[in-house]
Structures are given as structure tokens and as C-alpha cells.
Amino acid sequence: MKSALYEGARKIVWRDVEKPLPGKGEAVIEVRYCGICGTDLHIYHGDMDARLHIPQTVGHEMSGVIDSVGTDVSDWKKGDRVTVRPLESCGECATCRRGFTHICEKIRFLGIETDGAFAQYWKVPAKRLHRLPEGMNWRLGALIEPLAVACHDVRRGEVCRGDFAVVSGGGPIGMLVALCARQNGARVVISEINAFRRAFAEKLGFETIDPLHCELEKEVKLKNSGNGADVVFEVSGSAPGALAMTALARPRGRIVMVAIYPKPTPVDLHKFFWKELTLLGARVYEREDFEKAIALAASGTLPLEKMITKVFPLEKLGEAFQYMEQEKSAMKILIQCNGGEK
């Protein structure tokens, strides 16, 4: 089969590799589409080599159809339409035993610690499969994983009808968080420095703020009759974002930490104390978030197709990474791994 392999920083090679065979408890999926995640871009830049076995296939935001299953797999069969929740937890550590398998202390991410889906076929543990509804197109199927991230974030933030929410950072995840929060009945304002992304958000019907050219806190309160936000999603991963979040939340408000801050970053703890704020970490997703994402996508209520900026064929994966780096208006980039079906 064909595979696009990561060989080191900025080097993707197009190779023939052995088609995987399913072992015990495993399924081999014929991949239809696989989206490029921010994490994949970090990999492409060479920042995550320590977690990989190079040369390696990466990619985890996918849709596909089961090609074969291990002899002991009875819940799944050839032809089933699926996506994958790409987390492999140990099931034994204290965190797993508490039921939080998605933040297992020994977690392995399929497509990072194992081979990924930027290939014609992907072998995964059958336990990680989720069924896609018959009518859902394959491109939407590849958006389920990032949408599940957003579902998890919004669930952690307990967003409900009438809430005023600020999403700081309007990239693909921020945009999906905004869509899910609005779906829950919140009024959502997106703070984003990139004018292309603000324009995109406005097309989706969101109010936006450019935090570089206004006083963010003042602007947020202006929009909310003088009050701070019920819930703030910090998705920007920026130092100004971390500093602003406590200013933007109302007394007893919630802050959901979605972004990955690689190093300690200043936060105004006095505002935390003064307003009795709650900070919630939100990392990946749980089973129910995947099910929710699939149901949401299937319902057709979210403009998810608009999130797809461009589709590249598998052999152009390297080009797709470059496009994603350069194109300031890019949201989701998908790779078509097999077949001509939408």
C-alpha cells in the first residue's frame, strides 16, 4: 500500500509499505480522509521526534471503512463505516481506575506513539472504533475527532442557554468550540488577532474582537451590559491570552484551558481570588464526547463543511503541510487517502 511517511523535520516521503494485517482485537481500516491536526504540524516541524519511531506515518483525524478485523473481533465487520478515538490508555493506573482513561498516566496517542492514518490503510485496536452513520459523508467523518475536542471543552465549561461565552483564539479548535457553545444556547464572542479568521468567524455569524486594536476587557463588557463572561475558553495559547482570561470572566465565572502552554505562563491570580473563578483543564475527549460529536455532525445543524479549507491527495501531504503553514485563512486541511467518494 501507499503511505506518506514522516522522515524528520519538514521531510515527508511517499513510499510503498506493507499493508497491515489485523492481529488480536484489531481492525484494519481503509482510510478515506484524514485531517491535519495542529499536533501533526508540530510533528512536521520536528518538535515531537522523541515520541515517534522515525520513519513513521502520522495522522489521527480520520474517516474510513473497515477492511478486515482480527479473528476475535465480533462487534465489527468489513464494510463498517468508522472513525477512531485515537487514545490508548493502560486501564490500570490510578487515573484509569478513577474512570478518567482519556488522561491515563501512561496514555499513548494513536498516530503519534503508533503508526497513523496518512496512509491507505490504518491498523487500530477495535475498542477505539466509533460507528459513523450511513448518510454522513467521509469528509465530515474526518472532522469528528476535532469536533469531539470541542464537545469535551464545552462540556467541561458547562455551557448552557443564556451564557455569554468568550473564545480566545479563533483557529480550527476555537471555531469548533464556538460552534458547540452556540449550539448549547450561548452567545459567543471570538477574540482573534488574525483578520482572515475574524472574517471567517463573522461569516459563521459570530461577533468578533481584535484584541490587538482595542481594550479586550472593556470591549467584552461593552457587549455584555457591563458584565464579564460566564465562561472563557482560552484556546490562543498566547501569553496575552493567559493574562486576559481572568480579567474577562465575571465573578464566579469559569475558564476552560484548552490551549497547550509548553512553559509556565503568568496568570493574574489575584483576579482568581477576588472573583472566585473556576479554572478547568480540558484535554482531548472521552467516549461520550465522540458520540456527541457524531450525533452533532449527523444532525447537520453545524456548518462543518465550511470548516474544510482544502483537500489534498495523500501523495501531496508535504505540500499540504506547507500550505497550512503559509495560508493565514486556512481552517481544516484534509488529506484524501483513498477513493473518489465524497
Ligand SMILES: [Zn+2]
Ligand atoms: Zn487532532
Ligand SMILES: [Zn+2]
Ligand atoms: Zn492508565
